[in-house]
Structures are given as C-alpha cells and as structure tokens.
Amino acid sequence: RKEVEQDPGPFxxxxxxxxxxxxxxxxxxxxxxxxYRQDCRKEPKLLMSVYSSGxxxxxxxxxxxxxxxxxxxxxRDSKLSDSATYLCVVNSDTGRRALTFGSGTRLQVQP
Amino acid sequence: NAGVTQTPKFQVLKTGQSMTLQCAQxxxxxxxxxYRQDPGMGLRLIHYSVGAGITDQGEVPNGYNVSRSTTExxxxxxxxxxxxxxxxxxxxxxxxxxxxxxxxxPGTRLTVT
Numbered sequence: 001r002k003e004v005e006q007d008p009g010p011f012x013x014x015x016x017x018x019x020x021x022x023x024x025x026x027x028x029x030x031x032x033x034x035x036y037r038q039d040c041r042k043e044p045k046l047l048m049s050v051y052s053s054g055x056x057x058x059x060x061x062x063x064x065x066x067x068x069x070x071x072x073x074x075x076r077d078s079k080l081s082d083s084a085t086y087l088c089v090v091n092s093d094t095g096r097r098a099l100t101f102g103s104g105t106r107l108q109v110q111p
Numbered sequence: 112n113a114g115v116t117q118t119p120k121f122q123v124l125k126t127g128q129s130m131t132l133q134c135a136q137x138x139x140x141x142x143x144x145x146y147r148q149d150p151g152m153g154l155r156l157i158h159y160s161v162g163a164g165i166t167d168q169g170e171v172p173n174g175y176n177v178s179r180s181t182t183e184x185x186x187x188x189x190x191x192x193x194x195x196x197x198x199x200x201x202x203x204x205x206x207x208x209x210x211x212x213x214x215x216x217p218g219t220r221l222t223v224t
Contacts, residue, residue: 008151032211043201043215044154087153097161097208098144098169101154 023088134202
C-alpha cells in the first residue's frame with residue numbers, strides 16, 4: 001500500500017464549479033500535511049499547509065481528518081488558472097524528517 | 112533572491128556516462144533534498160542533507176552520490192548512468208529539519224539512452 005494515495009483524475013470541471021480532492025495517508029504518526037500545486041513541466045509549489053482545525057486561503061479550503069487518516073482540498077469558483085496537478089504531501093518519514101508525496105490529482109478547468 | 116537554482120535544464124547521456132546535476136540556494140536553508148519524479152509514482156527522495164558536511168540516503172539512493180561542502184550547494188552525481196535513471200530531477204530546500212515548507216528548483220530533465 002502506498003504511504004500517500006490520491007485519485008489521479010483527471011477531474012474535468014467547468015469554470016465556476018466547486019471541486020474537492022481527497023488524499024489518504026497510512027502513517028498514523030504523521031504530524032504535518034500540505035497541498036502542493038504542480039503545473040505541467042514545472043516544479044511543485046507549496047499551495048497551503050493543512051492544520052488540524054482546517055484552514056482556508058481565499059477560494060481554497062483544506063481539512064484534516066486524523067481518525068480516518070485523510071486530508072482534503074476544496075476549490076470553490078474554479079478558474080481556468082487552477083488547472084494543474086495537486087500533490088498531497090505528508091511527513092510520514094519521521095526519522096529523516098522527510099516528506100512523502102502523493103502521485104497527484106490532475107484538475108482541468110474548462111471554459 | 113533567486114531561490115533554488117538547478118543546472119542543466121535538460122541533459123541526454125549515454126549508458127555508462129557520469130555527470131553532476133548542480134543545485135544551489137540563496138535562502139540560507141539548512142535542509143536540502145534531491146528527488147526524482149517519474150510518471151504515476153510521485154516524487155521519491157534520493158538523498159538529503161541537514162547541513163553542510165552532513166548527507167544521508169533517501170528512499171532511492173542507488174546509483175547516486177551527493178556532497179554538501181557549503182550551505183548553498185548540493186550537487187547530485189550520477190556515477191554510471193542507466194536508462195532506469197531517465198527522469199525529472201528536482202532539488203529542494205527548506206529552512207531546517209523542523210520546518211517542512213519546502214521550495215523546489217525548476218528541475219532537470221535527464222534522458223539516458
């Protein structure tokens with residue numbers, strides 16, 4: 001079983017739609033959670049950290065469910081510029097203080 | 112600040128050749144990492160360093176060496192290239208072991224024929 005699992009998609013949504021992605025992680029000792037965004041043929045960039053109480057940044061909302069070991073990302077009022085791959089990232093490697101990356105969920109927002 | 116820089120952007124090697132991928136950061140970050148990204152597999156950690164003079168292996172270290180003689184530079188050396196090392200390589204840095212907010216370089220696309 002992968003340490004961090006995501007639905008690869010693609011999620012094809014119209015502009016203005018609300019879309020949600022989930023990600024599950026296997027290491028119950030994980031403490032830090034993130035969403036990164038990766039545009040085609042570019043480097044990943046930090047989108048937002050995920051806090052225990054949930055957090056919001058503009059149109060983006062991240063939630064953490066420790067009991068079920070999943071995190072979610074909700075994007076409201078989708079824009080064409082939101083089209084990208086969204087990577088779920090967890091610090092499951094606590095010894096190395098390393099991050100474990102999911103394979104990503106691809107989002108395509110259509111006009 | 113330039114952030115994290117990587118050279119070259121593209122490289123083609125023949126099987127058995129060696130080369131060094133360069134990585135530098137100007138943010139005075141202690142923690143630096145090298146990843147490879149392959150389709151459907153996510154980013155996998157090759158080697159990492161928690162400070163100058165200290166390096167350690169990640170998840171997929173075989174066939175690669177690293178060194179960290181300065182805080183700024185963290186080169187990745189391919190010892191004897193193999194087709195299985197065809198991938199996109201990303202260097203990343205973050206302030207320290209406890210701060211997980213990581214910044215990536217633009218990547219190097221490597222093809223081994």
